[in-house]
Amino acid sequence: MKFTDIRYLRTEKLIFDAFAKLLSEKPYEKITVQDIADEAMINRATFYAHYADKDDLQQGIQKQVLQQMSDMIDAAQIATGERVKVKRAEKLLTEFYHGLERNSAISKIVLRSISQEVMQENFGRLMHEKYDHLLEKLNVTESGEQVPTEFIVAYLTSIFSGTLFWWIKSNFSMPAKELARLVLTLISNGHLTVMGVIIDRED
Missing domain, CATH: 1.10.10.60 (Homeodomain-like)
Structure with a gap:
């Protein structure tokens, strides 16, 4: 350098x-x-x-975090067909959390200048970009009625963004690895399987 x-x-x-x-x-x-x-x-x-100005600074930070998120949920690394590799996803999520913890200034900017709603919308877009091939195969029903895919995406992204904002607000009170394990446990124990996604817990 x-x-x-x-x-x-x-x-x-x-x-x-x-x-x-x-x-x-x-x-x-x-x-x-x-x-x-x-x-x-x-x-x-x-x-x-x-x-160029403070808005450009804010947007630059948003793009940086979104790029990290995009790398973290890279479909090629954690999903094959309808199978999700939970251990691999946990490793990538841990790395993402570690990055935010190391760059606490960026994390606090995200918390204070980007709403949870905006973060959830951005994460939802990334979910579609990376996992449309998986999402389009979902066929979740409740009382005979099909559950809209957008509802499922909103539900999953709300878990991710909600826990992320809680973690930053708590000043990273939980170890990154433990947070990643807990988030993926909450999602994979029932939420993904009921949607027809196959959970692979092997390394």
């Missing part, structure tokens, strides 16, 4: 940390670029070399 790359990444961290601290003190709407620059101890020109 070049020195300029290291310096760029160091400045990124200063901006993220400053933004996270400011979000703990006042609403997003009241934060200015000057506030972020002052808190990060950089000048405005340096900030603008990284982001």
Whole structure:
């Protein structure tokens, strides 16, 4: 890595940390670029070399988290046909949680500037992108009526986003590995099997 790359990444961290601290003190709407620059101890020109404005910063962080989520639920790694590899999914989810824990500033920005509803919608889109081949085969019925696929996606994504926001709010009170195991246990013990998804618990 070049020195300029290291310096760029160091400045990124200063901006993220400053933004996270400011979000703990006042609403997003009241934060200015000057506030972020002052808190990060950089000048405005340096900030603008990284982001067009605070909205661009927020969107950049959202994209970064979404990319991590996309990598985490990569269908090629955890699903084959109608079979889901739970142990592999647990490993990837643990890595995702560890990443958020290591970058706590990003996690706090997600918590304070992105609503749980938006996170759930974004995760739902990723579910469709990665698992449409699996979702379209689901045939869940209740009292003879078919349960809409969108309802199932909303239900699963609400579990993921709800527990994620709880974990960040609790200041990562539960170890990442334990959280991943618990979330997947809740989902796989009944929720996926009732949908006709085959659960593979082998390594």
